[in-house]
Amino acid sequence: MHFPSLHDMWEAVFSVLQTMTVVDVLDIILLSYVIYYFSKLIRETRAGQLLKGIAFLVVVYVLGKFVQLKAIPFILERLFDIGLLAILIVFQPEVRRTVEKLGHSQFGLKALGLVGPSDEVSARWAYAIEEICDACVELSSTCTGALIVIEQQTHLGEQIENGTILNASPSKELFGNIFYPKTPLHDGAVIMRDGMILAAACFLPKPQKEELINKKLGSRHRAAIGMSENSDAIVIVVSEETGQISVAENGALTRNFTREDLHHLLTERLLPAPSENKLRLPRHRGKEKRTKDEKSA
Numbered sequence: 261m262h263f264p265s266l267h268d269m270w271e272a273v274f275s276v277l278q279t280m281t282v283v284d285v286l287d288i289i290l291l292s293y294v295i296y297y298f299s300k301l302i303r304e305t306r307a308g309q310l311l312k313g314i315a316f317l318v319v320v321y322v323l324g325k326f327v328q329l330k331a332i333p334f335i336l337e338r339l340f341d342i343g344l345l346a347i348l349i350v351f352q353p354e355v356r357r358t359v360e361k362l363g364h365s366q367f368g369l370k371a372l373g374l375v376g377p378s379d380e381v382s383a384r385w386a387y388a389i390e391e392i393c394d395a396c397v398e399l400s401s402t403c404t405g406a407l408i409v410i411e412q413q414t415h416l417g418e419q420i421e422n423g424t425i426l427n428a429s430p431s432k433e434l435f436g437n438i439f440y441p442k443t444p445l446h447d448g449a450v451i452m453r454d455g456m457i458l459a460a461a462c463f464l465p466k467p468q469k470e471e472l473i474n475k476k477l478g479s480r481h482r483a484a485i486g487m488s489e490n491s492d493a494i495v496i497v498v499s500e501e502t503g504q505i506s507v508a509e510n511g512a513l514t515r516n517f518t519r520e521d522l523h524h525l526l527t528e529r530l531l532p533a534p535s536e537n538k539l540r541l542p543r544h545r546g547k548e549k550r551t552k553d554e555k556s557a
Contacts, residue, residue: 314343317336317339320332320336321333321336321337321340324336381454381455382531382532383455384454384455384456385454385455385530385531386531387430387455388430388452388455388456389523389526389527389530389531390523391430391431391432391435392408392430392435392496392522392526393519393522393523393526394432394519395430395431395432395435395436396408396496396498396505396517396519396522397505397519398432398436399435399436399439399498399503400498400503400504400505401503402503403499403500403501403502403503404436404439404440404441404498404500405439405446405480405498405499405500406435406439406450406480406496406497406498407448407449407450407464407480407483407484407495407496407497407498408435408449408450408452408495408496409449409450409451409452409462409464409487409493409494409495409496410452410493410494410495410496410526410529410530411451411452411453411458411491411493412491412492412493412494412529413492414491414492414493416451416462416487416491416493419449419451419459419462419463419464419465419487420451420458420459420462422462422463423448423449423451423459423460423461423462423463424444424445424459424460424461425458425459426457426458426459426460427456427457427458428456428457429456429457430452430455430456430457434457435450438450438457438460439498444461445460445461446461447461448460448461448462448463448464449461449462449463449464449483449487449495450462463483464483464484464486464487464495465483465486465487465489465490466482466483466486467482467485467486467489467511468486468489468511473485477513478499478500478501480497480498480499480500481497481499481506481508481513483495484496484497484506484508484513485508485511485512485513487508488508488509488510488511488512489510489511492510494507494508494509494525494526494529495507495508495509496522497513504516505517505518505522507522507525
């Protein structure tokens with residue numbers, strides 16, 4: 261069995277470098293960026309854990325071919341033949357969310373020449389954030405259940421259609437009336453768009469893996485997780501049992517929000533930075549004191 265020497269390997273690398281052009285360098289840079297960005301999108305999902313396993317199998321396959329093994333490369337080749345289809349089926353929700361995030365990324369929006377919210381919409385959100393926070397605190401103090409969905413790039417037309425259109429300016433009093441028990445609109449979610457309450461009494465999709473969610477979580481929290489799995493919406497939940505304020509994003513539920521925490525998160529998500537008017541899509545990490553109820557892999 262002949263192994264290439266270090267000198268032979270260096271000669272091969274050097275010959276490739278000699279034939280490289282500017283286009284090849286650009287190709288490598290773009291491919292590196294795509295791989296890096298894709299890894300950022302999936303690193304905190306089940307698909308991210310799966311990717312690590314696939315990378316390990318690829319390394320084993322390459323090493324097996326390098327030392328001219330027979331059985332391991334043959335088995336892995338058969339596995340790779342059916343593996344891609346199996347991954348697309350099993351991880352369909354994660355794949356769909358990743359593709360949606362690519363469409364909503366800053367890179368894609370800048371490439372299309374799109375900008376963030378207008379000054380008018382930003383002003384409406386600045387007012388709405390205060391009203392949302394005040395309403396959540398008041399609803400929390402009385403243990404009144406609430407579910408508020410803040411639409412972002414993914415439009416929620418399907419959920420809006422099954423609710424009642426309001427198209428009203430948000431206020432603490434209006435939120436209180438909507439979620440007051442036994443009123444016609446209290447059973448369901450409020451959906452907000454561009455700083456306005458667009459609809460109420462909207463029903464949200466169930467989580468993809470409902471059986472894996474903490475059994476202590478009620479129907480509102482489950483609906484919030486399901487909505488955040490199916491879109492990039494920010495979903496605020498006020499618990500009817502404990503009055504606790506929680507926020508669901510990207511299929512994960514973060515609990516124990518104070519008014520200050522909620523105000524900071526909404527401001528970070530919905531209002532552009534003072535130095536720019538581009539749409540910002542940062543990821544809020546939250547404080548260590550909060551606990552997370554996420555679906556286990």
